[in-house]
Amino acid sequence: MTAPRHIKLFLFPAAAGAHVAGWRHPAARSNLLDFEADRRTAAIAEAAGFDALFFADRLSFPVRDNATAERSAGSAVLEPLTLLAALSAVTRQIGLVATASTSYHEPYHVARSFASLDHLSHGRAGWNMVTSLTDAEAANFGREQHFEHSARYGRAEEFVDVVRALWDSVDDNAFIRDKSSGRYVDLNQVHALNHRGEHFSVRGPLNVPRPPQGHPLLVQAGSSEEGLRLAARVADVVFTTQQELQPAQAFYQALKERVVANGRAADQQLLMPGLSAVVGRTRQEAQDKLQALNELIDIDVAVAFLSALSGGTDLSSYPLDGPLPDLTLTNGNRSKQALFLRQAREHNLSIRQLAIQVAGSGGHRVVTGTAEDIADDLQRWFEGGAADGFNFKPLYLDDNLSEFADQVLPILRDRGLFKHEYADGTLREKLGLARPANRFAEGGAA
Ligand SMILES: Cc1cc2nc3c(=O)[nH]c(=O)nc-3n(C[C@H](O)[C@H](O)[C@H](O)COP(=O)(O)O)c2cc1C
Numbered sequence: 480m481t482a483p484r485h486i487k488l489f490l491f492p493a494a495a496g497a498h499v500a501g502w503r504h505p506a507a508r509s510n511l512l513d514f515e516a517d518r519r520t521a522a523i524a525e526a527a528g529f530d531a532l533f534f535a536d537r538l539s540f541p542v543r544d545n546a547t548a549e550r551s552a553g554s555a556v557l558e559p560l561t562l563l564a565a566l567s568a569v570t571r572q573i574g575l576v577a578t579a580s581t582s583y584h585e586p587y588h589v590a591r592s593f594a595s596l597d598h599l600s601h602g603r604a605g606w607n608m609v610t611s612l613t614d615a616e617a618a619n620f621g622r623e624q625h626f627e628h629s630a631r632y633g634r635a636e637e638f639v640d641v642v643r644a645l646w647d648s649v650d651d652n653a654f655i656r657d658k659s660s661g662r663y664v665d666l667n668q669v670h671a672l673n674h675r676g677e678h679f680s681v682r683g684p685l686n687v688p689r690p691p692q693g694h695p696l697l698v699q700a701g702s703s704e705e706g707l708r709l710a711a712r713v714a715d716v717v718f719t720t721q722q723e724l725q726p727a728q729a730f731y732q733a734l735k736e737r738v739v740a741n742g743r744a745a746d747q748q749l750l751m752p753g754l755s756a757v758v759g760r761t762r763q764e765a766q767d768k769l770q771a772l773n774e775l776i777d778i779d780v781a782v783a784f785l786s787a788l789s790g791g792t793d794l795s796s797y798p799l800d801g802p803l804p805d806l807t808l809t810n811g812n813r814s815k816q817a818l819f820l821r822q823a824r825e826h827n828l829s830i831r832q833l834a835i836q837v838a839g840s841g842g843h844r845v846v847t848g849t850a851e852d853i854a855d856d857l858q859r860w861f862e863g864g865a866a867d868g869f870n871f872k873p874l875y876l877d878d879n880l881s882e883f884a885d886q887v888l889p890i891l892r893d894r895g896l897f898k899h900e901y902a903d904g905t906l907r908e909k910l911g912l913a914r915p916a917n918r919f920a921e922g923g924a925a
Pocket of ligand 1: 720
């Protein structure tokens with residue numbers, strides 16, 4: 480009998496929450512440098528059965544040269560791998576996924592850090608490979624401008640191959656630690672890479688043993704053509720922004736086809752659109768709760784947020800109640816730019832309306848209603864071939880997470896759509912994803 484297919488759930492705390500003004504909610508957590516609070520959020524997620532915690536990252540102060548910086552939470556957050564290492568000691572089951580940039584790191588660093596986290600956490604680590612987005616990040620790494628879109632994906636393709644080869648470079652059983660003979664490691668099971676590519680020269684091997692998962696979970700979140708090419712080839716989990724069921728189904732179908740065209744089984748990649756939810760005893764109460772949160776938004780902050788997310792066009796110089804101008808696809812976040820343009824056109828939204836919608840959700844889908852309504856919505860997306868699970872982004876912490884965990888998840892459990900307890904094993908095993916074979920141990924070439 481095959482195991483029942485369950486909705487997978489990641490928790491994406493997104494600094495102080497997905498909502499740009501969520502930190503101002505009277506019950507919200509606003510201090511992001513409080514480990515006890517992170518520990519509490521992780522404990523809520525683990526008690527609720529979330530599969531993983533995901534900490535995003537960027538490599539610059541987020542809003543530069545702009546008065547809105549002083550009104551944005553998340554300006555200064557802890558470096559995610561460091562935070563996850565601490566959380567690995569106070570959690571037991573939940574996966575620990577962090578972003579690291581392929582544009583501003585070296586593969587050896589990334590392979591080493593995530594291998595270390597995988598060992599510390601007994602196989603719960605995951606890497607969200609991003610190519611970074613902004614010139615502000617470039618400016619912290621000796622460049623005036625960010626790498627051009629296709630160039631950075633070219634670097635990412637080679638980057639991930641080197642990282643995976645480094646994870647394979649020390650076989651699972653290389654460490655014999657034989658006190659009587661005095662032999663610690665069997666060097667026949669340790670392999671140099673001697674990689675020389677367009678972007679990287681890496682001799683190897685890695686100075687951390689092969690991770691418990693073989694390879695920590697690989698996550699990819701870019702939805703441009705280049706992003707999808709990379710995702711279809713290597714990603715175990717794909718994050719995406721999808722607002723409506725039909726386009727999400729088409730996206731799901733197309734990506735699964737590409738996964739299969741890469742010689743992979745369709746169920747070996749999990750597609751997880753972003754999702755936020757506001758639960759009410761009635762639909763009206765849920766709407767009112769969202770409205771109260773939206774009233775905390777400063778419109779200048781929202782427009783700056785929309786400008787940044789839609790690729791850097793300064794929208795504050797356009798009439799607030801006028802239409803979104805034609806955005807030429809820039810070097811930034813191409814999939815978001817296209818999505819916002821489509822949303823604005825289809826629903827005839829002004830800049831103000833779109834800015835509030837986007838800043839009130841971090842760009843992801845927000846579902847409001849009773850717990851039953853929200854469970855129905857998730858079921859429709861899951862069973863309708865639009866999602867293998869969801870990357871849940873609370874609008875603020877922790878009450879908005881707890882209401883989802885306490886009210887929506889029990890309904891999904893009763894319907895047989897969400898697990899009752901964690902499966903044994905590593906994050907890959909819990910998610911039903913195979914442990915990658917070692918290319919060297921299998922006799923393959925680097
Ligand atoms: C859920 C989600 C999380 C993301 N997290 C990060 C992140 O932590 N750091 C980052 O630089 N980009 C992040 N991104 C952006 C993507 O990695 C990617 O750069 C973006 O979607 C644009 O890619 P594209 O040009 O291929 O569409 C995230 C995207 C999504 C949907």
